[in-house]
Amino acid sequence: MKKIEAIIREEKLDAVKKALEENSYFGMTVSEVSGRGKQMGIPLQWRAGEYRVDLLPKLKIELVVLDEDVSVAIDAIIRNARTGETGDGKIFILPVESVVRVRTGDRDEGAI
Amino acid sequence: MPVSPGDTAWLLLSSALVMLMTPGLALFYGGMVRRKNILSTLMMSFVALGLVGVLWVLYGYSLSFGTDSAGLIGGFNFLGLMGVGQEPSTVYATTVPHLAFMIFQAMFAIITVALITGAVVERIKFSSLLVFSALWLTVVYCPVAHWVWGDGGWLLNLGALDFAGGTVVHINAGVSALALVLLLGRRRGFPGQAMEPSNIPLVVLGAGLLWFGWFGFNAGSALTAGGLASSAFVATNISAAMAAFTWMVISWLHRRPTVLGTVTGAVVGLVAITPAAGFVEPLAAIPIGGIAAIISYYGMLLLKMKLGMDDSLDVFACHGLGGIWGALATGIFATVAVNAGGADGLLLGNGMQLLKQLVGVVSVGGFAFVATWLLGKLVDVTIGLRVGETEEAVGLDISQHGERAYGGLLR
Numbered sequence: 001m002k003k004i005e006a007i008i009r010e011e012k013l014d015a016v017k018k019a020l021e022e023n024s025y026f027g028m029t030v031s032e033v034s035g036r037g038k039q040m041g042i043p044l045q046w047r048a049g050e051y052r053v054d055l056l057p058k059l060k061i062e063l064v065v066l067d068e069d070v071s072v073a074i075d076a077i078i079r080n081a082r083t084g085e086t087g088d089g090k091i092f093i094l095p096v097e098s099v100v101r102v103r104t105g106d107r108d109e110g111a112i
Numbered sequence: 113m114p115v116s117p118g119d120t121a122w123l124l125l126s127s128a129l130v131m132l133m134t135p136g137l138a139l140f141y142g143g144m145v146r147r148k149n150i151l152s153t154l155m156m157s158f159v160a161l162g163l164v165g166v167l168w169v170l171y172g173y174s175l176s177f178g179t180d181s182a183g184l185i186g187g188f189n190f191l192g193l194m195g196v197g198q199e200p201s202t203v204y205a206t207t208v209p210h211l212a213f214m215i216f217q218a219m220f221a222i223i224t225v226a227l228i229t230g231a232v233v234e235r236i237k238f239s240s241l242l243v244f245s246a247l248w249l250t251v252v253y254c255p256v257a258h259w260v261w262g263d264g265g266w267l268l269n270l271g272a273l274d275f276a277g278g279t280v281v282h283i284n285a286g287v288s289a290l291a292l293v294l295l296l297g298r299r300r301g302f303p304g305q306a307m308e309p310s311n312i313p314l315v316v317l318g319a320g321l322l323w324f325g326w327f328g329f330n331a332g333s334a335l336t337a338g339g340l341a342s343s344a345f346v347a348t349n350i351s352a353a354m355a356a357f358t359w360m361v362i363s364w365l366h367r368r369p370t371v372l373g374t375v376t377g378a379v380v381g382l383v384a385i386t387p388a389a390g391f392v393e394p395l396a397a398i399p400i401g402g403i404a405a406i407i408s409y410y411g412m413l414l415l416k417m418k419l420g421m422d423d424s425l426d427v428f429a430c431h432g433l434g435g436i437w438g439a440l441a442t443g444i445f446a447t448v449a450v451n452a453g454g455a456d457g458l459l460l461g462n463g464m465q466l467l468k469q470l471v472g473v474v475s476v477g478g479f480a481f482v483a484t485w486l487l488g489k490l491v492d493v494t495i496g497l498r499v500g501e502t503e504e505a506v507g508l509d510i511s512q513h514g515e516r517a518y519g520g521l522l523r
Contacts, residue, residue, distance in 0.1 A: 044308070045367055047359075047376045047426060048409045049417040051306050 001096040001112065002070050006061045007035060007089040008081040013059050019076040020063070027112070028063040038086050058089060064096055064112055113200055116207040118337045123205065123212045126332025129325045130219035134161055134226050136321025140379070141230050143314030144372075144425050148507025149234045150310055150517045156229035156241060160222045163242060164249055168218040169193055175254035177204060177217065180264025185255045190214075203263045205335040216332060221253055224281045230425035231289035234299050234307075237499050238512040240491050247487045248288065256284050256476055272472035273446060273454055273465070275344065276333035278387025278438040279476045286432020287477045288484040289423060295488040296497050298422035300504055312372055319375035323352055326382045330389040343450055344389035347397040348382065354401030355381025362409050373409075376430065380408040383434035388442040391454040396445040403441070404434050436473050443469030 008016055013030065020028065034055040041054030065073050074091055082088050101111035138157035145153045164172070171191055178186030190196050198209045205213040225245050232241070259267040260280050267279075274280060299307065309315065330348040334341035359377025360369045384404030385397050392400070412429035415421045423429065443466035446457035456462040491497055498504075503511035510516060 043367075044306075045363065045370045045373070046416075047370070047373050048363075048412040048429075050367070051308075053306050053308065 001064055001099060001108065002067055003062060003064045003094045003096045004070065004073055004077075005092040005094065006077050006081070007033065007058050007091075008061065008077070009083070009087065009089060010057060010059050012081040013061075015080040016061065016077050019080045020073065023072055023076055025063055025065060025069070025073055025076075028061050031060050031062075033058050033060045037090065056087070064099060066109065066112065113206045115198075115200060115209060116336070119205075119207040119335070120209060120212055122337035122341065123208050123216055123332060123335060126328035127212070127216040127219055129328025130216070130223065130332065131161070131325075133219075133322050133325035133329065134158065134223050136318045136325055137223060137226050138318070139314045140318025140322060140375075141233065141425055143311040143316075143318065144309045145233050146307055146507070147310035147517060148509055150509065151515055152238065152508030152512050153229070153233045155238070155513060156233065156236075157226035159242070160226040160229075160245065163245055164222040164225050165218065167246060167249055168221050169214075172221055172249055172254055173214050173217060175250070176221075176257040177214075177262050180258070180262060183264055183266030183269060184258065186258045186262050207336060213335070217257070220277055220281060220329075221249060221257070224253055224277075224285050225249055227281070227285035227427060227431055228289045228292065231293050231423045231427040232296055233424050234508065235498055235504050236296060237496060238508070240495050240497050243495065244292075244487060244491045244497075247491070248484065251487060252284065252288065252480055252483045253280075256280055256479065259476070260472070267472050267475065270468055270471060271455060271465070272468045273391050273442050274387045274439065274472065275390040275442070276330045276386045278383075278435045278442065279472050282383050282386060282431040282435030283439065283473060283476050284435075284480045286428045286430070286435055287480040289427035290432060291481045291484040292488050292497075293421060293423045293428075295485065295492060298420070299424060300501065302422045302424075303416075303420050309372065315372060316375050319378055322379055323382060326352070326386075330382075330386060334390055340390050340451060343394055346394040347389045347392060348385050350394055350397035351381040351385035351401030351404070352378045353381070354398050355384065355405040358402045358405035359409060362405065376426075377405045377409075380404050380430050380434045383431055384438035384441065386435070387438045388445060391442055391447070391451050392445040392457075393447060393450055396441075400438065400441045400445065404437050407437050408433050432477075436477070439469050439473050440466065443467070 035058055036054050041052050043050040043052050099108050099111040134157055138154040142150045142154040174188055174190035175186050178190045196210045196214050200206045201210040257280050259265040260274050326348055327345055331341040331345035334344055356374050356378035360374040363370045363373035381401035381404055384400050408429050411433045412426050415429055444458045446454050448454055448456055455465050458466045
């Protein structure tokens, strides 16, 4: 089992969610995060003049999938989150030791 | 003179309108600071209602409007509202109860003290701010109010015009703010670190309340309910509208039409028309408001972005510069056709009036700067003006007040 952590643009959530859904990946956790990469921030305006904000709002999607499903899920995310500009985000893939479903106590593959 | 029910109703209502400006100012300022300092910023304004509301009736009104000494300060004859009752004063607002005039003036003193705090948010120690505010009311506000509005005050006798407080309130607060900033220094991290406004919707709400309350401030300063109040009311609205729109356009030429800039423009327009409202034709408010926005915008760019002065919420650029322009504009656009108690200005061939206005600007500005610097220094060397490094980093909400604006893990 692998955990996929995808940092994406806020406005891409709906498209990414839909694509994952079409591939039968329903479960996910989404959180609002701030971060930076090569994009290095944007200027915002004060009453007069500007200031630079270098941590930008992004969304983090977390989902756990079977090893053999990783590439399909990643592909769905990339296709729908990409604009080609800097700031499109990153995907991290981590090994998962165990999964437990709280309602039933089911473990691992049966709990995904 | 007998009490006029109409005038009394208008002045009491105006007092309530001006009272609402202080919580409005609290929201206007509060939304512009980082979220760890929002309560502390709201409190700095709101507490003026408590502190000055008491000091004013004990001795502030007397020092401002009591029997004159040498044109400089009022006497002790109104201490504790002695002799200030339901009968009109023989000198001030002679058609309304003396108490009504006194409480109207109280609201001006309160908001003036609150205005200064915008310059020192996010780093001043709350206890020191209270001590400073009490000293400032006594040593700076009361004498200046007497010079300009008190019977026998030297600027009043000179013929310097200030309809609703361009010098007493705005130049006074704006220049004092600048002196305090020089003593206090910048917020840690300024200017490199982004200091984002935590809640611009609150700023919009605050600006709306200020605009609303300003009708009491300016039209109420007619002290009668009639043509003059109406003229001041209309001029006030025109100036706010013109300055808001002008600021929006400047901001748009630069990049985008910002909300923060547009509502700031409205407030600057209100500041600039304050001394002029009852002395100029309503349409004179178009140039007065438009030019105010330009002066204040570029003043702010210069002071904050170029010189790196951390007048955190731009009190000098908005109230100091806006007030100075308004005072001078009064000397340019004034006409006795609007107010027989006023004077003609430069445009009607009376250049002398502009000179009188300049005397008002320089004397009030100079006195406010020096006296504030000395008072601030006194507080600094005795109890310290500034919070410690950790307290500033944690934020003043928790370190000064033991509260946070947005509590709770569960929504």
